[in-house]
Structure formats: C-alpha cells, structure tokens
Amino acid sequence: MSAQAGIFDGTELWLWDLDSASSAPTRTNPENRSALAVIAGTAASPRNLPCTALPETLQSPDIPPLSQDHPRTVTRGEEVTLAGFIAQNPKFDGILCLPSATSTLWAHVSAEEIVSMRRFLTGTLLGAAFDGLTLGDPEAFSEALSDTMSRPEHAALRLAALKTAVDLDEIAPTEATSRATAALIGTELAATRSYWLGQPVAVIAPAPLRAPYRTALESQFVPVSQADGHAITLAGLRLARERLTR
Template sequence: MNTEWIAVDWGTSHLRAWAMQGRTVLDQARSDAGMARVGKDGFQAALLALVETWLADTPVDVIACGMVGARQGWVEAPYGAVPSQPLPDAPIRVPDTDPRICAFVVPGLKQMAPPDVMRGEETQIAGFLAARQNWDGVICLPGTHTKWVQVSAGEVVSFRTFMTGEMFDLLSGQSVLRHSVCEGWDDNAFVDAVADTLSKPEQLAARLFGLRAADLLHGQDKGTARAQLSGLLIGTELAATRPYWLGQQLAVIGADGVSQIYATALKQQGAFVETENATAATLAGLSLAKDKVNS
C-alpha cells in the first residue's frame, strides 16, 4: 500500500486515522486512545500503534485535527481569532517525532466575546465550504459539544457552543433518569418534546423530572423517554439559537444519526436543512490543511 499521507481526527474520546493517497482513502483505523486517555508523553505511541503498518522508511506527513492540539495534547496549536477563514494558518509541526512521520496539528478557532473555542470543527467547516463556493449561512455541528457557526464570505464570523450532548449523556447515565431511559426511540415523542421546550424553555427542569414520574406512575416506555429527553434538550438549544437558524440557509455536519435528529427538529420549525457527513467533511478539510503544509 502506497500511503502518501495520513489523516487523523483526534478527539477527547477517540482516535481515527486514514491512510491517504491524494484524496483517496486506502485504509482506515480507530481506537479509544482519545486525548482523555493518553498521557502527555503517550500521543506518538498511541498513533504508531494504530498506523505503523502504513509506514515505510520514507517519512510520511501526518495531518491531525481535534483535541490533539489542546494545551494537554501532543502539541499546543494556538487558536486563530474569528472572524477568519476556518483554516487561516498552516498546521503546527510536532517536534521530535519518530523518523518515519512528520506530524502536524491544525489550530482551532477562538471567539473573545462571548468567550468560546473550537478544535476539530474548523476542519469540518473548511471541508464543507471547499465544495460550496460563495456559501453563506449557519452550520450546526452536533456532538458532545454542539457548535452553531455563522459563515459569511468564506469566513467564520461567530459561533456558540452548547453542552447538549454531554448533558444528555450525564442525565441518561448518571442522574435519576437512568432508571427511566434506555435504548429505543419514538419520533412523535421527540418532535413533541422539541416543540414543548422550544416554546417554554424555562420549564426544562420540571419537564425532565416528568420523565421519571411518567415511568413511576404510568410505566412509560423507556425508549419513548429517551426520545423525549433528547427532544427536551435540543428544543432548549433551538430556543437559544433561534437568531442563528431562523430564516437562514442551514447545514448540519455530523455523524449520520445525530445529524438526522437535529435536521428533523429544525425541519419541524419550517427550516430548510442540508446535511453533510462529518467524516467526509473532516477528510476534505484535512486535505486542505495538508496543502498548506506543502505550500
């Protein structure tokens, strides 16, 4: 296999890598060696354990995005300040690497007021915009920490982060609701819950406990409760982001499942939404970052 370069998406929980020839994927691999599980001196070993079979004697460029560039990461890649292009600067070189690799990390973006930061999403935004000349609008990037990003004239103008995904995980796994929520889904229950908190976000805390009470008193299906929990949290998020998405051209970039959930919620409010797969956007963005290394 003739690996020309290696694309890496290194988040808090997972490490994903792709052996690349130009913009074609030759092979891919992933592990649970996310930043949260790797010590400061363990990043190179974690990467080599995943990609060593792709390496040869000639050094291969490794282009990485995500939390690997955080202060606790492999090398700190300073944030670029918005408004700016998604990838305003060349990736930062990682010093003293194995001679078989030349590793580079893509910098994230920061917003001074209100204070906010992103790492990894800037690469997806760059990849999305590369295929859409003169695209202006708002991009939603759902996940553990969902981003809402205003884009104009090829630049990230502003953004906000919501801890909706993390709140869902905490509430469904560590709160009293863990007894009333399990795998399963109910589309109608989700849509109704979104509409409920979108119109009355101040009722969120009471609506959440109502999921537990509905289980105790009425034996409500736990999959229905899961859909309601998601809908309640996303509805509150949509209430807060209304100035971002109302009347705007919208795109959702994320894993297929969560992207469809957000798209469904937005379409119920009359919004027109296109979706883009997060992996495709990430690889397109990392390809652009590689071009900056070689320019």
C-alpha cells in the same frame, strides 16, 4: 504506506486514512501522534474569529483551533469539518450545525469565513441521564420540541419528569431519550433563534446524530441540508495536508 491524519477530542485520538476511499475514522491511543501528517485538537495557538476555518498555510502538522471570546468558545477539531464543508460549498452563507456525542457547535458562515460560534453540551447532558441523541417517534419528538421551545425554562423539569417515568416503567427508555433529546434541542433552537431564523442550515454529522437536528429544524420550517460528518472531516484534513509547508 498511507498518510494518516487525526483529531484529538480531549480523551481519544481519531484517525483518518488520507489516501483511503473510506471516510470512517478509527480510534487509537492518544499517544500515537508522532507520525501523523496533520492533527487537530492539540495545543496549537488558536485563531480568533472572524477568520477562515483553516489558515492559508500550515507551518506545522498541528492545525490551530478557532477561538471566540463571547460566548467563550474554542473548537476541538471542528475547524477541520468546517473547512471541508466550505471548500465543497464556497457560496454557502448561513449556519452550520455540528452535533457530536458530547456537544453541538453552531457556526455562522459568510464569505467563506467563520463569523461566530455557539456551543451547547447537549450530548453530555443527555448522556448523564439517558442514552444520547435519539430521534425516536418523529411526532412525539416534534411535540416535545414545540413544548420546550414555548417554555425553554422548563427543560430541566421535563428531563427530571422523563427520568422518573423511566424509573417507574411508565415509558420506554428509548422514547424517553427521544423526548429528552427534543427538550434539549428545543432549548438550543430557542437560544439560537437569531442564528437560524431566515437562514439556511446545514447539519454535518453521522446520520444518527443528524436525524434529530434535521427533524427539529424542519419542524420550524428552516431550509435544511445535510452532509456526512466523517466524509466532510476527511475532506478538511486533506485540505490541511495540502496547505502544509513542510
């Protein structure tokens, strides 16, 4: 029987088959945790930055999250993805960007350690009024991004105007969602400028979530690489299993 590992995101439990060639996770009831080889997103005691993404040894199947006091940030499974990427790219020194449907975590990596983190509730904010992270037309996306980066304090105003335009059938919902995505990512880039300016950035997520961030960063002439979030997370979970002492 194949060993399974999981990540609890606060609502749902996502399972990976550690012995499968497929990196795609499946969703299950959060109560189905007892037989897992390793699991992230539990109440395990967090590890404070700076530190490695995973401890050298795990005393139990519960993978400890990473914690930072200012700004207050705690990972919920992303430590596994960070570990998987660093294991495959040990010489990487720069910024990792991990978008999800609810939030985006930015992490500064140096000498195989996580130095600092920033989290933005971009996906949650988009989902409240639009349809989630969407690239749409790259030219219109980049224009909306540039406008927001020049005046990030107007981001909420732009979202309200786009929502009104959708309600009045003046713009297609998909295109409005794309421009709203650009506006919120624009505020992220403005807030993290000291992070990514002059640094390589790796965007780690499934392809639909990577696309808007890649386009946004490339429009700012940032050297961007990409990695599939599911595959990298599976690699991190396998690494965690290897470090389990019992």
